[in-house]
Amino acid sequence: MTRFRLRWSVPTILALAATLLAVPPATARDDGPIKDPIPDDPAPAGMGVVLEEVAQLPKSEPTPPEMVVDPRLKRHNRINYVGEIPDGSKRLFVPDLNGKLYFLDGKTKEQKVYLNVGETFKPDFFSAMGLGQGFGFTTFHPEFKKNGKFYTVHVEAGEALKTKTPDLTPQPKTAYHGVINEWTASDPSSDTFQGTRRELLRVGFSGRIHGIQQIDFNPNARPGDADYGKLYAAVGDGGNGNVGDNGGDPQNLGVPQGKILRIDPAGNNSANGKYGIPADNPYAGQAGKVGEIYAHGMRDPHRFSWDTQGSKRMFLAHIGEHAIESIHQISSGSNLGWSEREGAFTFKKEDRCFLYPLPADDAKNGYEYPLAAYDHDPPVGHSCTSDSGHAISGGYVYRGGKLPALRGKYLFTDIVDGRLMYTEERDMRRDPTGQKRAQIYQMSAYDTTGKPVTMRQLAGDNRVDLRFGMDAKGEPFLLSKANGKIWRIVGTRNFADCKTQQVQVGNATNPGDWAPVTPSKWQFRNREVILAEAGEQRPGPRRPFEYAVLKKGPVFGSTTIKAQVRLDTPVDVSNRDVIIVFGYKSDTEFYYAHLSSDNTIYPHNGIFAVNNADRLRIDGQWNGDRQVPKGAPPAITDANWHDVQVKHCADTGEIGVYVDGGRKPIMTAVDTTFGSGRVGFGSFDNIGRLRGLNVTGTRAP
Structure with missing residues (x-):
């Protein structure tokens, strides 16, 4: 039988000891007070x-x-x-x-x-x-x-x-x-x-x-x-x-x-x-x-x-x-x-x-x-x-x-x-x-x-x-x-169980189908609507910086918006977002659903109304007056395509936002400020894209 003898030098032994001491003990625990015992809300x-x-x-x-x-x-x-x-x-x-x-x-x-x-x-x-x-x-x-x-x-x-x-x-x-x-x-x-x-x-x-x-x-x-x-x-x-x-x-x-x-x-x-x-x-x-x-x-x-x-x-x-x-x-x-x-x-x-x-x-x-x-x-x-x-x-x-x-x-x-x-x-x-x-x-x-x-x-x-x-x-x-x-x-x-099948609009990927805030920031190719350059804050009330309104089709009352969206901003940016616009009447009168990877601050990951004033959060998931403020779970956290559906019932004011085919909404609101309007897509100061848009709804009076 051949025997092997390991020869250890003093520097090697000291280096190994330092490595072992640097490893935290497996039993280390955080036994301090818990500020938010159950982070997940109903x-x-x-x-x-x-x-x-x-x-x-x-x-x-x-x-x-x-x-x-x-x-x-x-x-x-x-x-x-x-x-x-x-x-x-x-x-x-x-x-x-x-x-x-x-x-x-x-x-x-x-x-x-x-x-x-x-x-x-x-x-x-x-x-x-x-x-x-x-x-x-x-x-x-x-x-x-x-x-x-x-x-x-x-x-x-x-x-x-x-x-x-x-x-x-x-x-x-x-x-x-x-x-x-x-x-x-x-x-x-x-x-x-x-x-x-x-x-x-x-x-x-x-x-x-x-x-x-x-x-x-x-x-x-x-x-x-x-x-x-x-x-x-x-x-x-x-x-x-x-x-x-x-x-x-x-x-x-x-x-x-x-x-x-x-x-x-x-x-x-x-x-x-x-x-x-x-x-x-x-x-x-x-x-x-x-x-x-x-x-x-x-x-x-x-x-x-x-x-x-x-x-x-x-x-x-x-x-x-x-x-x-x-x-x-x-x-x-x-x-x-x-x-x-x-x-x-x-x-x-x-x-x-x-x-x-x-x-x-x-x-x-x-x-x-x-x-x-x-x-x-x-x-x-x-x-x-x-x-x-x-x-x-x-x-x-x-x-x-x-x-x-x-x-x-x-x-x-x-x-x-x-x-x-x-x-x-x-x-x-x-x-x-x-x-x-x-x-x-x-x-x-x-x-x-x-x-x-x-x-x-x-x-x-x-x-x-x-x-x-x-x-x-x-x-x-x-x-x-x-x-x-x-x-x-x-x-x-x-929730939001209204009929929205009267009118349908799809295949809206041509430049003429859209009215962007800043046309130079947008691209329309490969059957995608692309916000290629981040928007910049504009005068007036606080609202999304850059978006495009769908011109194709009528003004909708009750509406169901289905599409796939992707956030192109790198995932290491905490406040990355895209928005779905609906009930749009003017640049200072509309709803939007904010889809973000951050749910810990007021302007992110929620449903908002802009009514000739700074955007107002109207969804029922935000608890910003709490010691640990948070909203609905982050809607999008990666760079993949995600299915999004926004449903708005004009008569009841119910608004539901659904992601990736979920049968239950991740965000809901009830608000009757805008009973009709157009739809759109955009962001605050990030980039992203939309494809497969399908809008069904009732024609506004």
Whole structure:
């Protein structure tokens, strides 16, 4: 065997050592605060829902009224859910946090007060502080038609704190009780309650928010199933479960706060003997642990639901602290991580402003991270210790039969700003690292005439206080505390769904087909329209420097523009762009879609209007008042050809911009400044080209 001996010189050894020392360690991590936890915003859905108003509930006041100081409680009323009574009567039920349970006739929607919960528990009933205080929720036993049983949760204060004792470990300095009651109607078909009630469970909270949010039964369970007749209760952390005397309660299995509980109203093996603790609960019978707990690690578990088809999973919409609004899958023993985690980020009690990356050894904790989430994107100058104006309200996976475009989508809202959103149930998958999340889409809304509207407009208030409800067949409702109205979703509609086939113009590649701002900068060859020389700023309002208007064909009303475009400016230039002009009336009156590789500044990658003034951004994707401003994802980032479509509906003002055959727009706007005009192509101060132009539309009057 031949042996080789390596001979190393001293300079070689020193050079190798220097090289090795220069290599950064593989485990190096950035553990600093995260300024923008979820950079991706909800994307335009390219569709919307058609809303029909069905009822407005009576005005009501919190109790006691003299204690109300928070303007967010001064609503028309505080209705927070609408559902259908499970007895075949088609009657709807609507609880108002201020105390009353309403029944609505299935056909006429005539309203009747079925039960006055506030009056029943007077003077201890309390709804004057805290956004969720009062008569929080009601649910009906699946056999209500036979047994007349239904369940409510409400809040008590005052003398109740002295005369009544919580059943499970209360928080120190308890100031409020959340109480679950069982009611038995002597005549389930009546529209006015008569019968009996009994208290099941009383939980003590130190804070005025994040009490017992929802109670409900699993609609998938059938007689004989282990889950049939089991009552779930979403119990918040009391408002300060991350700090103070009760810091850490959501992770403490010895207390009920920050948990989802699961109990059997027909049982009696609980400590108070009024309900049962199911033997298949994850901690049933374990010393030092609350056997009622089904899942834990929650701050404000606002709404939960079960998919009634598919995987039949249980989903929870969870309201965050610093930044994260999230949707989770809930199973027996699930731990969402609060208050060690907020969403898929590290929460530090000493930092009231930022979240942090997960530690390298995070997998050992077994936390279950969101299936989908969005962040708050607070505005510039916003105090990180105050409400940023965002909160998720969960809905459900739509499996109804009347709205096929919504089927399989988990519908939810932002309570405050009234955004209507969804994720695809099939895309909602657990990821132990917390990095993979389902895309969230934002829907538009229309009235029954097809006019675009916003929930803020329908509610008559910037704070919408919006929530989903549904009937027995899974058909959706929306309801707002701002004006106490309920709307039924009666249809869906594609965004910018106007007819544009009356007139068609194509093969427009000759110089005579176009009117450029500066003809010498343009070339027309190889069936391409080429902006060969960058434009220069001109006097007048700020607007694109160089473009050419299509002279061929008529002036269009509603228009669909299809073409391929290419940016010829080198890709290392950050602000490279081309524009598509439409609605053109004059050099200072037109719309344009700006297609850019930069989405971080106001003039880039958006939809704009020039109306005898500096260009104004009108698209719905820009959030320039935020601490981390950004718009839609960059439209074009390379030097390749890209398919672009711009659709403009003159009647509704809807504008959608689509790239590379996408079925969903990357940018949308609603604006009625220009109802007709010509189309064009150009740039600010870059070069690029267009080919395959095809314009269809209605001829302007």
